[in-house]
Amino acid sequence: MLSINDFFVEGENIVLNEWETLWRVVLSVVLSGLIGIEREFRQKGAGLRTHILVGLGSTLITLTSFYIFDTYRDIAVFDPTRMISGIVTGIGFLCAGTIIQAESRVMGLTSAAVLWIVSGVGIAVGAGHYIAAVAVSAIVFFVLVVLRSFELKLAQKLKSDHRDKK
Secondary structure (H helix, E strand, O other): OOOHHHHOOOOOOOOOOHHHHHHHHHHHHHHHHHHHHHHHHOOOOOOHHHHHHHHHHHHHHHHHHHHHHHHHOOOOOOOHHHHHHHHHHHHHHHHHOOOEEEOOEEEOHHHHHHHHHHHHHHHHHHOOOHHHHHHHHHHHHHHHHHHHHHHHHHHHHHHHHHHHHO
């Protein structure tokens, strides 16, 4: 059976130097901030600061879990993915708080989904998966900006067609 140690090269450090750590922190702030700017512009409850903090926290916990694993792997059994799974659980609770049901409307689903994705981006950056983090951030921005315009136009068209049938 594979253990977490099988995924790391024997004797190789995974602790990052200060510049690599700083790069990951800055990239996390930039990517989550770009998504947060769109949410702020749309005046959503979870805006720029919230998105940056979620991305940054996810990056920090990911970096810390790898640091702890690397530091103590010879003297204790430690699985760095357990801390990452804790992020996903915690963000799930945060996202649940952004969803509101009022009468027949449900609001905040997109905000919750975006916060969850920003957390994933933070985890990816913390783990060094830059291409995935940048690609997902770009796709999220596209979905929020471009598809929103398409969605609004489609809704107007459907409303217009519905009125014409009456």
